[in-house]
Amino acid sequence: MKRAADKGLLTVKVHHLRDWAVNAYGMIDDYQFGGGAGMVMMCEPLFNAIEQLNAKYAFDEIIYLTPDGEVFNQGMANSLSLKGNLLFICGHYKGIDERVREHLITKEISIGDYVLSGGELAAAVVIDSIGRLIPGVLNDETSALFDSFQDNLLAPPVYTRPVQFREWKVPEILMSGDHKKIEEWRFEQALSRTKDRRPDLLNDEE
Numbered sequence: 001m002k003r004a005a006d007k008g009l010l011t012v013k014v015h016h017l018r019d020w021a022v023n024a025y026g027m028i029d030d031y032q033f034g035g036g037a038g039m040v041m042m043c044e045p046l047f048n049a050i051e052q053l054n055a056k057y058a059f060d061e062i063i064y065l066t067p068d069g070e071v072f073n074q075g076m077a078n079s080l081s082l083k084g085n086l087l088f089i090c091g092h093y094k095g096i097d098e099r100v101r102e103h104l105i106t107k108e109i110s111i112g113d114y115v116l117s118g119g120e121l122a123a124a125v126v127i128d129s130i131g132r133l134i135p136g137v138l139n140d141e142t143s144a145l146f147d148s149f150q151d152n153l154l155a156p157p158v159y160t161r162p163v164q165f166r167e168w169k170v171p172e173i174l175m176s177g178d179h180k181k182i183e184e185w186r187f188e189q190a191l192s193r194t195k196d197r198r199p200d201l202l203n204d205e206e
């Protein structure tokens with residue numbers, strides 16, 4: 001993210017919801033109706049913050065990070081990397097008032113089936129994965145094309161020098177200089193690794 005920012009390809013701005021608090025104590029959350037433990041982030045600060053920021057930045061997506069969102073994957077990273085301004089809403093406590101989700105949020109993303117104490121780390125994960133897809137961010141621009149998941153396959157194994165370490169040798173084919181054969185080998189490796197570790201990816205239509 002720093003490299004992208006230094007190159008002027010990505011700007012990350014952090015906004016503090018307390019700047020839109022409903023009172024001088026910095027109140028942004030309240031008890032939930034119906035009872036139960038845990039505070040809920042209130043409509044008013046979120047609506048005021050989002051509407052004010054949206055007037056300035058005209059967001060393409062207003063994204064709420066939540067464990068009950070759509071599970072993030074490379075396909076979503078690809079499509080988000082083509083967008084302009086994105087706003088990430090990081091919830092805490094029990095979450096945000098449902099009316100914010102219904103009327104302002106355009107996309108809900110989970111980064112996996114586990115619960116974090118807030119959305120910030122999830123937002124950082126999503127921003128990192130989007131940022132590296134912006135052309136010019138990676139040193140070797142083509143390298144993101146061959147990442148795991150770009151074609152719903154895990155990445156094949158990679159090796160570097162020395163040719164032999166202890167009794168373990170680099171596969172002969174990689175030193176053959178036959179690029180077509182090497183590509184075929186890599187594809188087979190990627191496929192068998194995916195079948196072995198993540199057969200679910202091969203059944204994905206996307």
Ligand code: ADE
Nearest residue numbers: 065066110111115116122
């Ligand atoms: N907030 C809390 N847990 C989360 C998760 N797994 N993904 C996205 N946002 C979250």
